[in-house]
Amino acid sequence: MKKKQILLIIFLAVAVIPILFTACTKKAETKVTQEKVQTYTCPMHPQIVKNGPGTCPICSMDLVPFEKNNAQDFLILGASQRALANLNTMKVGENEFSHSSRLNGRLVTNPEQTVYVSSRVAGRIEVLYVKETGVPIRKGEPLYKIYSEQLSSLQQEYLIATAQVSSFPEDKRFYQMKNAARQKLLLYGQSEAQLSDLVKKQKVSPYVTYFAPNSGIIAELSVTEGQYVAEGSSIMKLEDYDRLWVEADVYPSDADKIRTGQKVQVIVSGYEDQPQTMTVDFINPALQTSKQIMQLRGTISNPNNQWQAGLQAIVLLPFSGQKYILALPVDAVIRDGNGSHVWVEIEKGKYQPRMVSLGAETFDEVEITGGLKNGETVVVSGAYLLYSEFILKKGKNPMSGMKM
Template identity: 60%
Template sequence: MERKKFIKAIAVVSLLPAVFLAACKETGKKKTVVAAKQTYTCPMHPQIIQDKPGTCPICGMDLVQFDKNNKETSLTLGESQVALANITTLVVGAGALSNFKQLNGRLVTDPQHTTIISSRVAGRIEVLFVKETGVKVSKGQALYKIYSEQLAALQQEYLLSAAQVKQFPDDARFQQIEKAARQKLLLYDQSPAQISQLLQSQQVNPYVTYPATESGMVAGLSVSEGQYIAEGGAVMNVEAYQQLWVEADVYPAEAAAVKVGESVKVIVAGWENEPQTMTVQFISPALQNGSQLLQIRGTVPNPGNRWQPGLQANILLPLQSKGDVLRLPADAVIRDGKGAHVWVERSKGKFEPRMVQTGMESFDAVEITKGLTAGDTVVVSGAYLLYSEYLLKKGSDPMAGMAMPH
């Protein structure tokens, strides 16, 4: 019996190291598992943090992995990453900055280049050679043919007066009658060639074809084939677009900032890279009906008819300017609820965020009053991509914990 107890004790003692080692290995495994545990966050909502993959409870986006132990405030990107993200930089320097007031405007047809085609005689529209709007016509092109009994009567009157002159060539009275009859035909747009043809044929032709007096685009038709029209009645109107009006609305309190004869910038929607210079030609003396707005107007050239009436246009009124200020392109500054910040390149491929304070702004530039010094290299394009990359890699806002520069 004593021998059995001794053997059992020896077995227990020999097993203790193995059990201890197994327990240590299990603990190491648990520590390894804990150390290898990953953290996930939402790219749009960095406050959402989980220890496993999933979706954001706010926007539903898939969570992405990030290293929450990495406390470095900068991002390091390789040359290929910089090229792929189209990141460009600019060395900050002092320069002049002008501020502008932006007015909403539009392009409209210049009435001075609008021609109303009207009938010179009363009659019936026999043929319309242009039957729809939007058709381009050239000066001298046939537009319509009209049947006119009045014109036929004038032609007959001229033939009779010409015959009398031929019969009595020395009679001054008949010569005056013939001259007056000829003048009537000329006033009804009968050309000298048509009058000569009438004398040769000795046949009255009640049909007359009228050409376009100007080149342009047919903007409206007032008649149709077979319709009778009175003398002076509108047939169609032709608009030319080689020059357009620019109209903009302005509040009376702002009207003092603009004067007739002043040059302003005009930016047409879709052609932001080609600003036009316009001279203010008119400021309405009274408010528009039903509004508290005045209207200013000028003209801009339209080479090649590339712009159409109705396009939106912005007018930039110069208000004030500053000299020798630190300025950046507007896209280089990122704004959120915590303020404004930019990305500074500390060394090649290494970028860090920096909070800044802004001053006067124009439509394409921002004054930096605090946070930067002349000579700093700032990211101009790709700043928002760096912001997103920081959220993905760090899982926090780059401005978290940063103080406003003094």
């Protein structure tokens, strides 16, 4: 009997020892496996995942640890963390929303108010009364004096014709010759006052002064003193900045909102407190080949020439009636290549990312057309910090796997 008990004890010992060894081995393997779960990622590039510490091959930042199998889709922050991140929330509700589209534009010179001054006759520039660009000129002020033997001959011809008319007042042919000589001088840029002065003094001069045909700013000088010019040569360019064109880029999706004669609002960069009302004068019917956009154009007044051509401007169109919709501040919405999302406070200190679809947008607000319900609490300040914290702790984009 004792012999049987001893054999039973030996048999149990032989059976239990392998089982205990196997359990210890599995425990050790589990521990090793858990240790291998610890991986590292880059805070700025979560697609970089390594099994050990190091630096990011993209931005060279130090990698930080995260749990790769962390499947929680929310963040929990304490009171001190919320205060440090300056998190502010608001309940989503229907508010009045005035919709207007923003178009990027610029101020350009109005070519209808640009005057090119060219030489009426061949000759030599004796005097330039304006020697630099940017100088304002009023209509009637002298621009340049030219030496021209051709004008001297025409003046002599006119004086002879005038004398013949005085001597033979009944002969109509002399009147015709006088009018022809007078018309030549007028076509060459002589004024009525200059012709009257020529008849009064009875003295020709090869030096003739030309005056500004319009007021404006000297935008371009093409000659210098002493330079010979041919008939029709460019002398200078005058630009009037009292009225400027506004050209704005229009995407094809906004083309149906615009029509010629429509009133729009223009905000010049740096002068946001002085919005201007503009009428759309022209809409280019063709798309620009390189940009695939259209252009609209209108004119605004430029009091005291306070604006310069080249300034950036924003064109707002069209103004629609106010409506009640779900809207959030623009900064509450985070956008990237995967879409747009906000952070919803599901409990006090517990925040979850939520993908949303957007509608109309203004300077301050954006319409939420899907993804949120009336009464939900959304983070409106500090959303980008939550976004970074999620990537840092979870090692993935908050919107990965989400579907609208």
